[in-house]
Amino acid sequence: MRVAASEGGMGLFERDTDIYRDRDALREDYQPSELVGRDEELSTYTSALQPVINSEQPNNIFLYGKTGVGKTAATRYLLDHLREDAAQYDDVDLDIIFLNCDGLSSSYQVATHLVNELRAEHNQISTTGYPLATVYEMLWEDLDSHGGTVLIVLDEIDNIGDDSILYQLPRARANSKLESTQVGLIGISNDFSFRDDLSPKVKSSLCENEIHFPAYDATDLKAILEQRAAVAFHDDVLEPGVIPLCAAYGAKDAGDARQSIDLLMKAGDVARDDETATVTEEHVDRGRTALERGRIEEGIRGLTEHGHLVLYALVTNALEGETPIRSRDVRPRYTRFAELANRDPLVPRRMRDHLSELAMLGIISVTERNEGRRGGTYREYELDMPVEQVLSALSETVELVGVHESVVERALEEAVISDTPDGSENATHADVATAADESEPTAAADERTETPSDAAATPADERTETSPRAPAGESPDATATRANDAETPSEAVADSGNGAGSDDAAADVPDVVDAADAVDAADAGDADERSGDDPDARLEEDGSGEGDHEDATISSFD
Numbered sequence: 392m393r394v395a396a397s398e399g400g401m402g403l404f405e406r407d408t409d410i411y412r413d414r415d416a417l418r419e420d421y422q423p424s425e426l427v428g429r430d431e432e433l434s435t436y437t438s439a440l441q442p443v444i445n446s447e448q449p450n451n452i453f454l455y456g457k458t459g460v461g462k463t464a465a466t467r468y469l470l471d472h473l474r475e476d477a478a479q480y481d482d483v484d485l486d487i488i489f490l491n492c493d494g495l496s497s498s499y500q501v502a503t504h505l506v507n508e509l510r511a512e513h514n515q516i517s518t519t520g521y522p523l524a525t526v527y528e529m530l531w532e533d534l535d536s537h538g539g540t541v542l543i544v545l546d547e548i549d550n551i552g553d554d555s556i557l558y559q560l561p562r563a564r565a566n567s568k569l570e571s572t573q574v575g576l577i578g579i580s581n582d583f584s585f586r587d588d589l590s591p592k593v594k595s596s597l598c599e600n601e602i603h604f605p606a607y608d609a610t611d612l613k614a615i616l617e618q619r620a621a622v623a624f625h626d627d628v629l630e631p632g633v634i635p636l637c638a639a640y641g642a643k644d645a646g647d648a649r650q651s652i653d654l655l656m657k658a659g660d661v662a663r664d665d666e667t668a669t670v671t672e673e674h675v676d677r678g679r680t681a682l683e684r685g686r687i688e689e690g691i692r693g694l695t696e697h698g699h700l701v702l703y704a705l706v707t708n709a710l711e712g713e714t715p716i717r718s719r720d721v722r723p724r725y726t727r728f729a730e731l732a733n734r735d736p737l738v739p740r741r742m743r744d745h746l747s748e749l750a751m752l753g754i755i756s757v758t759e760r761n762e763g764r765r766g767g768t769y770r771e772y773e774l775d776m777p778v779e780q781v782l783s784a785l786s787e788t789v790e791l792v793g794v795h796e797s798v799v800e801r802a803l804e805e806a807v808i809s810d811t812p813d814g815s816e817n818a819t820h821a822d823v824a825t826a827a828d829e830s831e832p833t834a835a836a837d838e839r840t841e842t843p844s845d846a847a848a849t850p851a852d853e854r855t856e857t858s859p860r861a862p863a864g865e866s867p868d869a870t871a872t873r874a875n876d877a878e879t880p881s882e883a884v885a886d887s888g889n890g891a892g893s894d895d896a897a898a899d900v901p902d903v904v905d906a907a908d909a910v911d912a913a914d915a916g917d918a919d920e921r922s923g924d925d926p927d928a929r930l931e932e933d934g935s936g937e938g939d940h941e942d943a944t945i946s947s948f949d
Contacts, residue, residue: 411624417623436454455582457604460646510533534572557597620655630669658670659674687780696734701745707795709774710797716773755773755776
């Protein structure tokens, strides 16, 4: 990056157009001339909007899907065309109000903002101080005086804490609140559970036309990136593997087009800072690292204290190989962590709300399971981010609650792995790019990013089938026998005979273990009272005997 003034008298900042032709084409507010990868959804959406052109009562439409799958982009795209086409008809008077509900937690706040959208600037009302019934009366009066057709788009509709406005708007004309104006409501949500939580009377009105936007696959993402890149970058600036790699990463990260586009822009920024003539796959990797670190830290930083505790509970379950996991199985550990932090645990429903928020942020993933009439329908949760980065962002919570024993064991395993060559090789970028072309990016990206530390995350019952690495002059069986005779994981590491490196790793362990002593029995609950100070009894109550720790230590040599 240029940081010094040039000799010719130029200022500190000098215009640089070597990489980008139009960088704004990669920004979130850019509206492409056409949408790719959403033909089926656009067709359904167009049909749902057709009554507007026919001067009929508009449909109420509900869109749902994960973040970055094109819901808002498709809405803006179609409504722009609808506005242009409606202007050709004398009997169609269309107005569109687009309101993002982020930060609007009640029907009252939404209603006051809608009133102000309909009024001139000098006649707007305060967002506080009125009874809700009065605000509704003003809303009906302003809407009816407007006349024609009004489409109200509520983006991120799941932020609204009550559903009063969602009942009132779709039924305003039927309930004789409006006479001259036809109102249609379009709701957009990232929360899959939002629809299920609506009352039946609201669901029947708002969800009369539902459109689900599934995640993009690698082929769709590649087409989207190629469309944006043609506008944003100069010709021949991107190396051939850059777009397939960004698409593969995007498909791996829940099929989020926004993340893929952000990654492409970040790679371009890194290349520009390096003052290179081309954007390479290395720039993509460096950009991805920077984006992930920032996204995780920003998302976790914005959580409430109980959100941190719920996430920490899920992290420790993940370290023990217990994920995917149901919320009812996360709750005992969350409750214990809340007690250690001197906080009153939330009721199960509120705890599930925090899990939903984590899923919406992309920090965890959620999978719906249907076990039929006997098992019912339920959700399972698991981490969708590297454990180390999440723990780093949760450092204050870990300090407040204490270091859970699963974190200690992970530190032990990583200490051993760092001194144990395994001869594994990472997959190349070509593997990921090829997988993107074949629409199988997830497996390729997983293979490409596999590191020796992945072995530490493998459940113990799968890892112990492999014998530990034997020291010189000793058979693997002898090594396993000595490791099994060790009384603690740290002793097993120290006795493994893996050279000075292992001794150094074991020497670093006591500080971590000492920090965890206060919470070693965090999940044992009342087991401490029943088993006293006997560590073996405590481990048995916790469901993980001494043998489990030995297996974990042995497997770290694999």
